[in-house]
Amino acid sequence: MEKKLRLAIQKSGRLSENSLDLIKQCGISYTQAFGKLKAEANNFPLEFLFLRDDDIPKYVANGIADIGIVGENVLLEKNEAVEEVLPLGFAKCRLSIAVPRDFSYNNIEDLNGMKIATSYPVILQKYLKENDVNAQIQEISGSVEIAPSIGLAKAVCDIVSSGSTLVSNGLKEVEVVFKSEAVLIAHPRLEEEQQQILSQLLFRIKAVRKAKQNKYILMNVPNKSIEKVIKLLPGMKSPTVMPLADEGWSSLHSVVQEDEFWKVIEQLQEQGAEGILVVPIEKMIV
Numbered sequence: 619m620e621k622k623l624r625l626a627i628q629k630s631g632r633l634s635e636n637s638l639d640l641i642k643q644c645g646i647s648y649t650q651a652f653g654k655l656k657a658e659a660n661n662f663p664l665e666f667l668f669l670r671d672d673d674i675p676k677y678v679a680n681g682i683a684d685i686g687i688v689g690e691n692v693l694l695e696k697n698e699a700v701e702e703v704l705p706l707g708f709a710k711c712r713l714s715i716a717v718p719r720d721f722s723y724n725n726i727e728d729l730n731g732m733k734i735a736t737s738y739p740v741i742l743q744k745y746l747k748e749n750d751v752n753a754q755i756q757e758i759s760g761s762v763e764i765a766p767s768i769g770l771a772k773a774v775c776d777i778v779s780s781g782s783t784l785v786s787n788g789l790k791e792v793e794v795v796f797k798s799e800a801v802l803i804a805h806p807r808l809e810e811e812q813q814q815i816l817s818q819l820l821f822r823i824k825a826v827r828k829a830k831q832n833k834y835i836l837m838n839v840p841n842k843s844i845e846k847v848i849k850l851l852p853g854m855k856s857p858t859v860m861p862l863a864d865e866g867w868s869s870l871h872s873v874v875q876e877d878e879f880w881k882v883i884e885q886l887q888e889q890g891a892e893g894i895l896v897v898p899i900e901k902m903i904v
């Protein structure tokens with residue numbers, strides 16, 4: 619039987635949709651039976667295991683799964699022997715310390731003697747030690763943000779993205795402990811065949827990620843401005859320039875990072891560029 623690579627992803631939660639989207643964008647299709655713990659890809663040697671995110675590092679470490687997608691925060695907290703293969707650019711968040719809004723906080727020394735509620739005792743302990751802070755850690759598994767209001771702890775150390783949950787619980791963010799995003803992890807000793815499947819998968823993931831960061835750009839440029847326009851777009855190594863039927867004008871095509879494009883849009887217009895189209899790229903292999 620053909621060897622397969624087994625991928626552990628979060629069953630339902632903030633990582634699930636993005637993880638599955640990434641797999642789809644890699645051209646891998648699968649049929650997911652509702653509520654099932656396992657699934658199989660139709661056109662790639664990949665199997666899926668749907669798990670709680672907290673269990674993913676352990677399953678990858680003990681080889682039940684070969685690879686997995688998990689937040690760096692969970693990876694660091696669980697401290698299992700797995701390899702971090704590739705950051706994936708989604709589920710970006712931070713682990714922060716927050717205190718009640720009316721607490722006059724000056725610096726990290728103010729945490730001395732406090733009780734801090736968290737679901738991340740390992741990361742917090744390390745952070746406090748590194749910063750020479752002597753505080754007590756109250757471990758709880760969920761709803762950390764309500765701990766101060768019920769008198770369980772003075773401060774919290776919890777996941778933040780926009781900060782609105784903190785604000786609605788009367789808290790303010792005072793220290794960022796750790797910045798996190800989703801990462802692909804792998805069992806440290808994969809068999810040769812599985813290593814090869816992983817390489818193929820990584821090749822696809824990188825092509826998809828690269829494509830997302832770049833756009834295909836087309837515009838009409840007066841011939842006299844071509845040199846200047848090319849200089850404005852540093853991402854452009856070798857743009858395609860084609861004459862338009864309209865004399866004195868050319869069509870210029872290239873690939874550019876989206877943020878670079880926004881920085882120079884006005885200058886492009888000043889050079890007389892018109893009919894600018896910015897088009898998504900599906901896959902990009904460089």
Ligand code: ATP
Nearest residue numbers: 631632633670671672689691692709710711777779
């Ligand atoms: P499970 O039931 O699988 O244990 P969970 O409730 O522990 O799920 P989620 O809330 O689904 O976890 O979050 C999964 C991961 O997504 C977190 O570990 C973190 O890396 C990331 N994350 C958490 N909150 C946010 C957020 N607000 N924005 C972006 N990413 C987040």
Ligand code: ZN
Nearest residue numbers: 670671672673
């Ligand atoms: Zn979890």
